[in-house]
Amino acid sequence: MKSKTYVLSILADNHSGVLLRICGLFARRGYNLLSISAAETQDPHISRLTIVTEADDQTLEQIIKQVQKLHEIHEVLNLSGDISVKREHVLVRAGCSEETRDGLIQVANLYRAKVLNVAETELMLELTGSPKKIDSFLRLVKPYGIIKMARSGLIALEREL
Amino acid sequence: MECLLEQGVDTVFGYPGGSVLNIYDALYEYSDKIRHILTAHEQGASHAADGYARSTGRTGVVIATSGPGATNLVTGLATANMDSVPVVAITGNVGCSSLGLDSFQEVDITGVTIPITKHNYIVKDITKLADTIREAFYLANSGRKGPVLIDVPKDVTAAQCEYTPKQPQPIPVENHTTAHELERAAALIMEAKRPFVYTGGGVIASEAAEPVLELVNRMDAPVSSSLMGQGSFDNTDPRYMGMLGMHGTVTAAKAIENCDLFVGLGTRFSDRVIGDKSTFAKNAKILQIDIDPAEVNKNIGVDLALIGDVKAVLEQLLPLLPQQNHSEWMEQIQSWKQEYPLVMKADDPEAVTPQDVIETLDELTKGDAIITTEVGQHQMWAAQFYKFRHPRSLVSSGGLGTMGYGFGAAMGAQVGNPDKRVINIAGDGSFHMNCNELVTAYKFQIPMIEMLFNNNVLGMVRQWQRLFYGRRFSQTTLDRGTDYMLLAQAYHIKGLRITKKSDIRPVLEEALSLHEPVLIECVIDRDINVLPMVPAGADITKPITHITIEEKEGGAK
Incomplete structure (x- = not known):
C-alpha cells in the first residue's frame, strides 16, 4: 500500500507525561513521526498536539485507534487535505557578505519574511507559512549559506465551513 | 487501605522495602481485613496477582518497593498487559524531593512501564491519592482490561489527609454497535453455509460463555477456542474442534480452509493463530466482535466488525437470528474429528506420555x-x-x-x-x-x-x-x-x-x-513433540502431523 503524509490533531490532558506516551507509542509500533508540536490550548488543562506522519491507509487507521486508546487523549482528528489550514514557522540564520546582503534581503522581501537580527556577516530571518512555502523559501536562502535554522513543525486547525 | 477496601480488595501480594514502609505499617493495622501474601520475589507476587485476577475475575493487587522491587514487577505487568488482565500494582518511590537525583533505590517506574501497562500514575499529592486509586481500579476493569501501576513517593505515603469514602464507580458495559451493523452481521450469518465460530479471551473477560453457547447452537456451527479462550466453550461439547493455529487440531485447520464465514469473538487474531495472512480463512468472510476497535484490521482485514463487550453485542444480535441448520457441514466436522484425533505416540508403549x-x-x-x-x-x-x-x-x-x-x-x-x-x-x-x-x-x-x-x-x-x-x-x-x-x-x-x-x-x-x-x-522422553504444528507465518491449513526422530543421542552442545 502507498504511504502518504497525514496531519493529525490531538487534544490531550496537559500533563507532563502525555508527549512521552504518544512519542513512545509511535516509536514502539514503528510509526513514522515527521513532526510534532504541542502547547496549551485556551483551557490550561488541555493541550493540542499536531503530528505529521507518513503511513499507508491501514497504518493510519491503526495510528488513530492506538492513540485514541491512551487514557489521557480526548480527541484525534485527521486534518489532512483541504479541510484544515496548516502553518509552520521557521527561524533561519543565513550568512551574507557585503555583496550578497541585498540579494538575501530581496529573497526575504519576496516571501515577506522578517529580518529579526542583523550582524556583520549574517541575518536572522523569520517566516510563517505553509510547509511548501517554507521549503521553497529555504531553497532560495540556501545558496547564501544557512548557519542554523529551527522549524516549528506543522500546526493545523480545521476550517469552519 | 480504606481505598483498597472500598474496591473490595481483601487479598494483596507483595514484598516490603524502604519506600513502602508506611504502606506496610498501614497493612499491619489492617491485617484483619486485608490478607497479604509475602512471596519470595516480586515477580512471583506479580504473577500471583495476575493468576488471582484471571481465575476470579476480580482485580489482582500487588505491592512492591521502589527501584529493584518495582522493576521486578515488569515481567508480570507485561504478561498481564498482553493478556488484558486487570491488575493494580502499587509501588513505592523515594520522596518527592529525592526524585530525579539518582537516589538510592530510585527508578522511574512509570517511565519504564508505559509500554506494558494500560495506564500508570505517579502521585505527588496526598489529596489526589484516593481518587487515583479509584481511577486505577476503574481503568483496569473498564473497556479492554489491563494492568495499571500507581507509583507513590514515600513522603506521600507518610502524609495524611481527610479520607472521604466513595462508592466504586460502576463499570459501564461498552457497546458501540448500530442497528444497521447488527442487521448486516445477522445477514452474514444467515448467508453462511459453513460457519466457523472462534472464541478468545474476550469471551471470558466479558463473561459471555452463555450467549456464545446460544449463538453457536442457533448458528449450528463448529467452535474453536484460542489458548486465552480455553474454557469459554465447553471442550466436551460435540461442536468443539480444539485449538486453531500453530498447535491447533487438523479438524480446525480443515474447517478454516473450508468455512465460508469466520466469526471471531473477543479475539485479536494473534500471529500464532493466523499464520500466513494470505491463506487465513481465505474462502470466508470474517466477522469480528471485540471491545477494542484497535484490534480490527490490525493483523487481518475483516468484512465486518461489531465493537463492544461480546456479551452485550451478542444479546442484541441473538434476537435477530433464526435457527440455522448446517447438518452436512457439522457431519463433515465430526468425520474430520474422528479421522484426526489428537494422539501422542511414544516409541516405548510403557513410557509415560x-x-x-x-x-x-x-x-x-x-x-x-x-x-x-x-x-x-x-x-x-x-x-x-x-x-x-x-x-x-x-x-x-x-x-x-x-x-x-x-x-x-x-x-x-x-x-x-x-x-x-x-x-x-x-x-x-x-x-x-x-x-x-x-x-x-x-x-x-x-x-x-x-x-x-x-x-x-x-x-x-x-x-x-x-x-x-x-x-x-x-x-x-x-x-x-x-x-x-x-x-x-x-x-x-x-x-x-x-x-x-x-x-x-x-x-x-x-x-x-x-x-x-x-x-x-x-x-518423560525428551523427544516428544507438540503436534500438530504449523511453522511461524506458514499456512495454518497445512500442519505438520509427524516428526521423525532419527537419533536418540548427540547434537547437544
Missing part, C-alpha cells in the same frame, strides 16, 4: 480444576489434553509467553479459589525460573499441585531446533541433575514421582487427596 497424565488428571478432577501453566511444550499439552469446561479454568501466559509465570499464577489462583483444586502444569525449564516460590506455597500452606514434566530439555526450543536448525541443539539440553524430591523436601513440600505408566493414577490420586502443596515430578 503427557497426554496420559493430563487426561488422567482431567478424569480425576472431572475437568473442574483450575489449570495454570508455565510456557513451552507442557503448556500446549495442557491446552490440548485437559478438557476445559468452564471459563477461568485455564490460566496461562498466552501473549507474552512468560516462562516462570505458572507457579506464581497457581498460588494466586489457589488463594482466590480456596475450594478449587489448582494444578500448575510445568516443564523443568520454566520450573527453574521461579522455583523460589516453593517457599511461599509452604509458608502459606497453599494446597496447589505442581505437576512438573521433566524431559531434561527446553523441549519447545529443541523441537524448533530439530525442525529448522538442523538438529543443532544449542543450549537446550539441561542436564542439571536436580533432585526434585530433595528440593521439595528442603522446602517441606511433599514430593511424588511418576516414572512409569502404572504410577500415573495412584500418584495423582494421592496428590489430590492431600490438602497441602505437592510437587509431582513426571519423567
